[in-house]
Amino acid sequence: xxxxxxxxxxxxxxxxxPFFDKHPDIRICxxxxxxxxxxxxxxxxxxxxxxIAPEFxxxxxxxxxxxxxxxxxxxDRWEFEAIAKILTxxxxxxxxxxxxxxFNVALGGTLKLDIKGHNLSEQKDHDVQPLRNDRAARHRFAxxxxxxxxxxxxxADGCEVEAWCATDxxxxxxxxxxxxxxxxxxxxPERGKIYDALFDxxxxxxxxxxxxxxxxIAQ
Numbered sequence: 001x002x003x004x005x006x007x008x009x010x011x012x013x014x015x016x017x018p019f020f021d022k023h024p025d026i027r028i029c030x031x032x033x034x035x036x037x038x039x040x041x042x043x044x045x046x047x048x049x050x051x052i053a054p055e056f057x058x059x060x061x062x063x064x065x066x067x068x069x070x071x072x073x074x075x076d077r078w079e080f081e082a083i084a085k086i087l088t089x090x091x092x093x094x095x096x097x098x099x100x101x102x103f104n105v106a107l108g109g110t111l112k113l114d115i116k117g118h119n120l121s122e123q124k125d126h127d128v129q130p131l132r133n134d135r136a137a138r139h140r141f142a143x144x145x146x147x148x149x150x151x152x153x154x155x156a157d158g159c160e161v162e163a164w165c166a167t168d169x170x171x172x173x174x175x176x177x178x179x180x181x182x183x184x185x186x187x188x189p190e191r192g193k194i195y196d197a198l199f200d201x202x203x204x205x206x207x208x209x210x211x212x213x214x215x216x217i218a219q
Contacts, residue, residue, distance in 0.1 A: 002210035005038060005082055006045040007031045007075050015190040023203045031078050043206035044086040046099025048188065051150060052076055059110040066114035080106050092205035095184035097148055103184045107156030118170060119149045125191050130166035137162035139198045144187035146172060151186065181205045
């Protein structure tokens with residue numbers, strides 16, 4: 001059975017469970033609930049959450065007051081370690097909202113620490129934010145739900161932008177170049193009904209990686 005590593009807040013479980021239920025053959029290993037053996041994982045799902053703790057940011061923090069006070073050091077430590085280990089093994093990665101920000105910082109990028117117009121109530125659960133998409137992107141959405149107050153500033157080396165907010169060019173989707181599958185989105189596909197193909201693609205990659213690993217062991 002393929003193993004998927006993640007860290008999901010309790011309040012977000014209800015959003016992800018329907019997608020997990022569609023893929024019962026994949027074991028979900030939530031690090032919030034217990035230790036996860038990363039060397040045994042076949043993929044990594046990075047989800048939404050509070051701001052990254054200041055000690056993990058690779059930039060000057062001019063105004064600390066804009067950052068969340070309820071940071072989760074244990075989670076940040078685990079996610080940065082998980083990214084490093086999963087990348088060295090070529091496992092598929094899907095990063096969502098805070099996950100995109102952690103992914104970008106882990107690879108050497110920086111963040112805009114407080115932006116306006118992307119945390120409105122109507123954007124949280126409704127696909128109303130228009131996107132401008134790169135034609136080469138495998139997953140393209142005309143409008144998305146997007147609820148965040150931070151965003152990518154300097155894009156990490158090796159990453160390519162696949163989608164921007166159509167009104168202000170805030171980065172909403174990136175991928176890691178020359179890597180089997182590492183997609184990061186600023187919006188919340190777990191909260192919408194139009195994103196099934198994105199999750200199906202990711203879970204199929206996890207499944208295929210596990211199969212390829214089993215084949216190589218058998219040989």
